[in-house]
Amino acid sequence: MNKIIEKGELKYMQVAEGIEQLIHEDIFKIGDKLPSVRLLSNEQGISVGTAFQAYYHLEGKGLIESRPKSGYYVRYNTRRMPGVPATIVPFVKESEVSINEMVADVYNYITADDLINFSFACPDISLLPAARINKSVVHAIRSNKNHCLHYEHLQGNVELRKQIARLCFNWGAKLTGDDIMITSGCMEAMMMCLKAVTKAGDTVAIESPTYFGIFQAMESLGLKVVEIPCDPVTGMDLAAFEKAIKKFNIKAAVVVPSFNNPTGSCMPDANKKKLVELITKYQVPLIEDDIYGELYFGKNRPRTCKTFDKEGMVLYCSSLSKSLAPGYRIGWCIGGRFLNEIRHLKSIHNLSAPTITQVAIAHFLSIGRFDYHLKQLRKSLHVQCLRYIQAISEYFPESTCTSRPEGGFVLWLELDKKIDSYKLYKEALKHHISVAPGRIFSTHPDYSHCIRISYGKPFTPDIEHGLRVLGQLVKKMSR
């Protein structure tokens, strides 16, 4: 039965992809009426149900629309998408990180209910398998011999580490649970890794722009940063990185190579390989944040830098906060040759992660529901991504450039240079809308006219309203 459904899925997808291609090539133009469901069914030799499914899928992506009693019409052409943001070459020098109040401001609203929240890169709860996870929680408290009351193993629950080793196999790693250290989310993993390979006063290379949490970590550890320019599609400029290594005494590098936050860029596998060769040659430990790696829209999961790491120089960090359960705070790192030091730091800091969350998630992963959930989540996110981009191209000024993420959660928008996005943030807040201002993604003001929009929430009328209001504010401010 399952097999048949799967086959059916493939067929409607094939048909939908064919139609999408025709729209993209302007053979079906915007406003054109599409063949009726019956005609499509006859032409393609598929059932009426499958033909409906194909149109339904394209409608979900916002490419076509149904008009009552008339049929399906082309609504949108991906070629009409807004331009892509330019690579901004930050003024490269060593600089003390200066954390600003903006981040605290934005984060303050993390649990607010009355906001249209575009500022958190995090999945909507409706996209997560709550019932299944709850079952695993109940299983955990019933099956664990100490009722999950005892401290966990310092390195993390043994079964959970095994399950994570299995996940890592997806991107070509052959690991055992012993290679993995469980942490309270990905940021804790990053903090521990940074602490393990640097000391106060050291200089670390990072991408520009970069996730503000990484800046804050650096500042808190007394580190200096060198920002390396990044291509909005392929990520870190490796030539610029090598130059920086030669110029500065760089002690470590931090990258988010797959579906970067905030730009959405994805470093091609060949570049990842080259990056690992570089850091191995210069013996610069590389801290890799792969938190978005599983959320790809394409056919295959991108590799990781760790895939190409032969000498244990890559410290790989990830978590389930973006893909399964943000509030469970389950992260991990693969510390390579620095594992012992990382375990020591974690045990000093907060001993071990909570037991119940680890036992429950280990159970959830072991029953094999995660793969299925991920498939659904990727599909939803891809659709949301396209719908958000379409709304932005509709409501924002024409000069607005938008990234084209192939995975992850976030859109990076380049607005008119005149716009101060922190002012925009403040203004939007008055309308109960929250966005992440570009200024918080760099130590330099280069991105002051950019904003980051998370498309973690399904595209509802509320969301559309939010984007419309935002667009109006941007238009007003760019006058």
Added chain:
Amino acid sequence: MNKIIEKGELKYMQVAEGIEQLIHEDIFKIGDKLPSVRLLSNEQGISVGTAFQAYYHLEGKGLIESRPKSGYYVRYNTRRMPGVPATIVPFVKESEVSINEMVADVYNYITADDLINFSFACPDISLLPAARINKSVVHAIRSNKNHCLHYEHLQGNVELRKQIARLCFNWGAKLTGDDIMITSGCMEAMMMCLKAVTKAGDTVAIESPTYFGIFQAMESLGLKVVEIPCDPVTGMDLAAFEKAIKKFNIKAAVVVPSFNNPTGSCMPDANKKKLVELITKYQVPLIEDDIYGELYFGKNRPRTCKTFDKEGMVLYCSSLSKSLAPGYRIGWCIGGRFLNEIRHLKSIHNLSAPTITQVAIAHFLSIGRFDYHLKQLRKSLHVQCLRYIQAISEYFPESTCTSRPEGGFVLWLELDKKIDSYKLYKEALKHHISVAPGRIFSTHPDYSHCIRISYGKPFTPDIEHGLRVLGQLVKKMSR
């Protein structure tokens, strides 16, 4: 009904206390036969049941024993307890903390099943209300509108903070949830507080001996320590502390004033008040670890330093790891004037604590079961404490000195000066017994002949066997 039982409890306790006093004063001598239950009942005007309860209680404390078909006999006299360890004045100078492998060694066995474990200061699972907590977990996943999947508020779950403010009322604090910051256990609270008030290279005053986790925190933050001598009964020597403040440039102090780990000392309330006056006068922020404060054996809960803090100079840290659920990693701090900085540091490090554990524990606290549980736990720990001391006085060499904790979990044993307790630790491990060697509680070798014994586990034949074997090893090594 409840009221009657409570009255009954009081009566048997009164009778038991009377007999205990007579034993203590050597009126009933060791080996003496005690009055029969019937006689006791007649003499005291109590029911036979209550008389039984009184004897049963004294038997639980190890003071008397029943001999089959003969009656109750005096088994032990608290005056025959071993001596109390001396105050050791450590060689006071500033010193780089050097963390040793010993701690990693001891901690490695945190989840081992096949050990008689005297090295963890933590309650046996059988002493914890597992079924009630599990009910609260189920309530949490059912009642939370996001199924506990969403990130929690950065400062911690609002209801949990309210409940903790209520707990703090027990020691005289008038707080609201806004004053409290939830952390992943007490050590994380301590780390955040230390980071908030010091920077690398600063000097911090600590007690001697002190919990090794505090040393490790210091080392990891690049801090220097000055160890202040402590009385085994009343805790930190305040005159020595003031002298140290004048001599060194002390930026903060860390104390465990109630039921200190490892010595078990409890600073009298008057000393706590004086300590707070001192640190306020010299403007030295005081980090107070009150993790054992609720586990008192006497009539009243000891005050905290925070009780006497008028200027927000005390950073109070605690958790539920010793009293309710070690594996839940629920800790908190009251940051006083440093709260904002602490919240910032926590959010950088791992965003927020997990949601499900916070929601569940908030529910458990709100239904009012915690007070009842604590009463039971205190009683059990008190009995265990006495039984352990008695076994030690029986099986260890006569020269062994043992602390007399009035609360908490741990006994501090001073052995023959010849004994290297790390060697003893290694030797005991061969017999599947784990103790905490004294060397890990100081940067100096002053405590190399001491060990710390946790009495968190009920006194079973296994435990008695463990103490007997330990005693034999000590005897062998002191030859």
